[in-house]
Amino acid sequence: GNSVTQMEGPVTLSEEAFLTINCTYTATGYPSLFWYVQYPGEGLQLLLKATKADDKGSNKGFEATYRKETTSFHLEKGSVQVSDSAVYFCALYSGGGADGLTFGKGTHLIIQP
Amino acid sequence: EAGVTQFPSHSVIEKGQTVTLRCDPISGHDNLYWYRRVMGKEIKFLLHFVKESKQDESGMPNNRFLAERTGGTYSTLKVQPAELEDSGVYFCASSRTRGAHEKLFFGSGTQLSVL
Numbered sequence: 409g410n411s412v413t414q415m416e417g418p419v420t421l422s423e424e425a426f427l428t429i430n431c432t433y434t435a436t437g438y439p440s441l442f443w444y445v446q447y448p449g450e451g452l453q454l455l456l457k458a459t460k461a462d463d464k465g466s467n468k469g470f471e472a473t474y475r476k477e478t479t480s481f482h483l484e485k486g487s488v489q490v491s492d493s494a495v496y497f498c499a500l501y502s503g504g505g506a507d508g509l510t511f512g513k514g515t516h517l518i519i520q521p
Numbered sequence: 522e523a524g525v526t527q528f529p530s531h532s533v534i535e536k537g538q539t540v541t542l543r544c545d546p547i548s549g550h551d552n553l554y555w556y557r558r559v560m561g562k563e564i565k566f567l568l569h570f571v572k573e574s575k576q577d578e579s580g581m582p583n584n585r586f587l588a589e590r591t592g593g594t595y596s597t598l599k600v601q602p603a604e605l606e607d608s609g610v611y612f613c614a615s616s617r618t619r620g621a622h623e624k625l626f627f628g629s630g631t632q633l634s635v636l
Contacts, residue, residue: 440622440623449629451612451627451630452614453627454625457622503620506566507576507619508569509564509566509625511565514564
């Protein structure tokens, strides 16, 4: 079946540091890949997505590239801010079986001023 | 436009009791999904409604869980009787188009604690 593995954290960084959150996946077919973010007290929000190999998703300074050869979709940001503190979830949708998304466990990111 | 609304935001019950969670999707969204995150685990898909019909309930853990969406508007998820392992955060999400996960909107969740 489908699965997503991501570093669990918490990850603590200083403001303006470079961020990488690793995500690898196992899936049948050719899934679409997503990063969702959950800010404190809020629901999950789509951060970025990629639907095919070598696609790069980007939003709010975050980027992730769909790497089929390594089955990875690592999230990166060049300079994090305190406001980026949140829980980040990597997810996939393969469409061939269950209707829902397959999520990783989430990574709690803490940015210190 | 109002977002996806869930209530209660928190519920604390004792083992063996019944709890009903409610989700109001965005108006006009035919697709409604329930997910659950148990502490320290992944967010897991539970089921998917299209209007009032269950399209996929492959993620429902067992028959203590009953989801309904009468009239194709709001949905309820009832747990009866609740067990300790049912504790977690229950998320609801909605979308206008089936399979359009880039246009999926989530509620802020119901934190369920079973003591």
